[in-house]
Amino acid sequence: MVPLSLLISTASRRRAAAALAAMLFAPAAFAEEIVFKDQGNREVRLAKAAERVVSIVIPMASTVIALDGGTRKLVGMNPTAKSAVVEGILGKIFPEAKDIPSDVTAPNFVPNVEALTAANPDLVIQWGDRGADIVAPITNAGLTTMLILYGTEELTREYMTMASKAIGKPERIGELVEWRDRVQKEIEAKATAIPDDKKPNVLYLGRALSDISASGTKGSYNAWSIELAGGKNASAELNGTVSVNKEQIAQWNPDVIFLNAFEAKLNVDWVYSDPILSLTNAAKSKRVYKMPLGGYRWDPPNQESPLSWMWTANLLHPEIFQYDLRAEMKTAYRTLYNYDLTDGDIDNILWLKDQGAAAGYAQFAAK
């Protein structure tokens, strides 16, 4: 007869082993699951780090590449994001990015659910502030969706952090946010000391070629970054982003004009050859600049924003800010894309060929 004590002991040993196994493996299993609240205030639950990501949102495609340090995880993007990849340097750094499908959505963010499902994504990134109609088809297809909001630096950091967590690279975001924070605080510290009358009036034109659009200060990331770098938004009186005429620009008479990087055919000559705009302070003092196009366009918030702020600050207040932008770009690109920028790359990103003669632009030329 088997002693009772032995039976008990075996049973308890089994229990102990099971408990031990649970203690050992369960946390690992739980650790795999990723849960967070997105900017649409919804709970996003991923069984494990997303391996296949689709970004319907335009700038997030390049951000996902930067967070992952490669293109492996991005399996679909907006056609407009792809045009930035093709036109900009990302297509050179990651030639395979040109083959990532862009049929998952129309440019207007309406998803093509069948193409989207065919891409078999673990995570789909979509706008959270443009109505439920562009979200419901994705969630109805049973896909995990992360909603993000556009506009401010805080929101940008938040959604970048969420994305890095979702793709299982939480360690990547630390240094990127720290970089953003450091550069922002550095610029802020110096810019707050600038008296108001020394702050130039800066006009950012979101569109120029068919009609001209400018933005009020509220809700405009461009106005925010202009003010961050010690400038005043020349079109502050506007409500939202709207069309304006040249007469109105003459009335504002900006000291500096920034042209968007979205319109491929737009360059500074557009201002200099215009009978009215060429008489603004900005044109007379040669302070007209087209925003650079790097890993993404530098106008909206993205992974390269600190470079954009440095570029702006150096141009608005060259006596106060002297960032070595070329060196900063090289460091940033190594961190973001594990790529060593050549001098030619930097010249192209900053449009040195077209606007090298602009006031203060010589500082960006290769030494």
Added chain:
Amino acid sequence: MTTMTQEQAVPAARRIHLARQTLVFALLLALFAVAFTVSLCVGRFSVPAGRALELLWQAISDPSRELAGIDERIVILVRAPRVVLAALAGAGLAISGAGLQGVFRNPLVSPDILGISQGAAFGGALAIMLGIWGFPLIAMVFLCGMAAVILVGLLSRINGRSETVTVILSGLVISSMFAAVVSLLQFIADPNTSLPAIVYWLMGSFATATWERTLVAAPGLILGSCFLWMLRFRLNILSLEEAEARSLGANTTRERWLVFCLIAVIVGSQVAVSGIIGWIGIVIPHAARLLVGHDHRALLPAAAVLGAGFMVCIDTLARTATAAEIPLGVITALVGAPIFAALLRHHYRERKGS
């Protein structure tokens, strides 16, 4: 005695009619002149009215003078071409509307009915999508507008003739098809660049007016309107019943198409430089008809002057009311629709009364 009185009475009534018309035309021209002058003097950039007129006078008296000051450039290079273009476009659209309403014997017809606007809109949207600006864009818009009319012509031609109803239906078909393609272009357009540009362009604006653009559009607008004016007697005949018109020796199909082609030239030229501007072609002819009657000899010039003045006022409002440019289509609809409703009510009340 009775005969004598009748003979005297007819010229007397005619004299009163003529005097009334002269007065109406004098008033319309005066109002237009006021609108034109005020429009040149106001804008977002503050130039005192006296200075604006002085600059204008200097530019007229010495055209070779170099424009140095920004106020001078704004008045001469921004406002003046814009006001002139708005006036020409307004006149062209109104005269087209009046002509078409006569040909179709239907007061609810506007130049949109022939598919010109939608055809031209397709050309413009496609050009913006392809990143084509300036004169190639204008040419594309114009050609697509003309293509739409040709398509309407081909579609409505049955056994060598095209009836009014088939023309209207064909116009509807072609217009819808082009509208669908414009929607498709909007669907695939880049939401950051070409989409807002297309949407804004479709709402109509003179914001991009320059002398070059005015000169590009002017020949079509002026010649088209003048030829239409030369057809004023024909328009009177075409606005009669089909059988009656034929009995008066009119080849209605051929003459109608001549009118359509002229209108295609006018509207195509206008859409090419300023996008789609609705309502002018339908509201102004009605107002003009109330003032001078149905006779195209008086109706066409009255519609032209009234359309020019109205368009100038609307555009002045669009560019000065706020720092943001208000799209013209929005104002013409907001102002035009209630006026149209009032005119219609007035018209039917009068008809019921008579």
